[in-house]
Amino acid sequence: MTKAKTVSWAVMGAAIACFLAASCSERPSESGDAETTPEVKGKIGVTCMDLTNPFFKLISNIMAKEAAKVGYEIISLDGNNDPAKQNSQLSDFVAQGVDAIFLNPVDSKSAGEGVKKAHEAGIPVFTFDVQVTDPDARDLVVSHIGSDNFQGGRLAGESMMKATGDQGKIAIISYPEVTSCILRVDGFKDYLKEKNSKLDIVTELSGRGNRNDGYTVATDILQAHPDIVGIFAINDPSGLGAYAAVQKAGKADRITIVAFDASPAGKQAVFEKKLHDSPQQFPRKMAKGTVEAFVRHLEGEAVEKKIFIPCSHYYYDTAVDDESRVAEQW
């Protein structure tokens, strides 16, 4: 019994020690920043749909750096693709009394409840990358900062038409749960329609924005339509999944794949000519833009309700001299 008791105390002690260590592990970076900035004025709560995605991790890091310059500390949480979890995180931010919330909604509709809660507590909310579409909550958001996904989709349409000579059947690998991805497809179709394209969109299936599903869906598409000449995938992971399927079917030289994002993996794939184009998003500009919008809000300047950052083409020619590709950066 005495032994069991000693062990129990040891376990409890270890647990508390771990906890304190974990909570203190954040401190060094804070004190490091504190040297360059005079004082920490407050905290900003950030919650992203998925922090395991390097795109959001980068945005969160840049936000932390930019916010530190004006004396704010960023608390960055992972929404884990779970709307309920993100909603609790927003409640915690409210309880904690943060000075602002930067929100990247997991679900454009259900995030509205959290936005209302923050507004009722007088906390300004900024959204980035994905907008809140709940009709009551939409107007409560101070400002939205995001890529111009519709315009990016039009760029993808332009590349697809050029690369295929505007002839033949094509497929779209979409992700209809996410607004930004819907807009890319809309922009793509809009460009084709405007130019009276002769391309025939034979199918549109969800690749859920990841490599595995992109691969599976593309495999099925190739079974059903062996004669397609092009695939537009709404992001790089699903585009690369599609490439794997196309390559396995031995059709890599016949099928043009246009993806989206120009992520590090996407840039490399464009360089290796696996992808023809991947309209580029600018996460750094997005992160900086969000912090700037917050600062302008605090200064009492008029802040635009929506700030869109245009996308640009990312071709092989862009990739050749691109240092960020070599450095595996966004």
Next chain:
Amino acid sequence: MTRLFADYGMVLVLIGLCALFSVLTIKEHMPSGTEAVEALLEQVHAECSRTDVILVVGAENTDSALLAERLGRELREAGYANVRTVVGSPRDMRLALDDLQAQGRQLAAVATAGDVLKWRVLDRISETHPAFAGYKRMAPEPYYWPGFLTGSNLLAIVDRIVVIAVIAIGMTMVIITAGIDLSVGSLIALSAVIGTLVMKHLGGLEAPVWAVPVGFLAGTLACGAVGALGGVVVAQFKVPPFIATLGIMLMARGMAFLITGGFSIYQVPDALAWLGQGRSLGIPNTVLLLGVLYVAAHVFMSYTPLGRYIYAVGGNTQAARLSGVPVKAVIVFVYVVSALAAGLGGSIQASQLKTGTPNMGVMFELYVIAAVVVGGTSLAGGSGRILGTLIGAFIISVIQNGMNLLGMESYTQQVVLGGVILAAVLLDKLRGGKGFTAFLPVGTGSSKERTEQ
């Protein structure tokens, strides 16, 4: 006393965690009550004349807004002719400053509290409005208080765990029969989308109030039916519960996606928010609901024959059958209760988010099982306590909330949460059924007392 520790030793862990987070979250707060108003009044009397221009500023929807309105009123009553009250955003204050400048007035003082002091528009007055650079800034003295121990935070702790805690009632019963139910997470989504779909078809945004309970009932009962299917498969065909409920988990998730086509359903009446966000008699509904359900479940498990049967089935199925317990019926019953609880959980979740989304409740089954096990219920079946489960659920909620308050990184949070769950269960094992009496000085006679009962 020792008995209480033995039964609910995890209470100590919970109290310890609350104390830890209270200490770690102590921070500066700005008073906004009567004392703060009086302190500011005195400051103004001491430093300003009756004709000075004084801006009284409050941030919209915060305590500082109430303070600003009161202070503004009292200053005007005291005879200050040029008091301006601004309640709103930094933009509103900037516009007020621009307005003063346009009229060629001077600015003697800005009286305010709380968030407003962090507005950069205040810091930049000397740049944007050089004429006002000599203004006086007046604010009450701050005080210190743990951010963890505020009304809104304690409610946030309940709100984040209510779904898991409700479902854990059913899960406790299932686990006491030595079963497991992996389908509850998916059933949350199924219930939420069925419920919100019913409301959408009964009129959507304009749907009458009764559409809400009808929707909840439809979602919950549909889950109950699915649970009955699972129960029969387990009881009648002796399929291991792990596999039976795994199959249902996949089916239910798939159905939730199928019937919505993968989209969220948000065309629901405002009344939907009542269950998860409203209050009755001044008490938040989530708190009331948890209280009522847990008292009812505790009484049911401790004082009714059916409750005793559940323990008997988990303790020794053979012996239970021989002594006349309807084993199969009891097993079907617990899976139905578990599924109904998951259905209710889905209704609460839909109410909290005012949406039905097919990707709700992913991984929730694991949190529910963790709550039950941390609460002291044995996965081997036969023993466990409903109120222990409630404590287990709160331990998980307090840890998650506390880590968010401390601003701990998400990746670290997962590691810590997993570690704490492991440590809690390990402690439970090591105490060898003696509860936390193992920590008390030798000779308090805990083990003796225990055997007497």
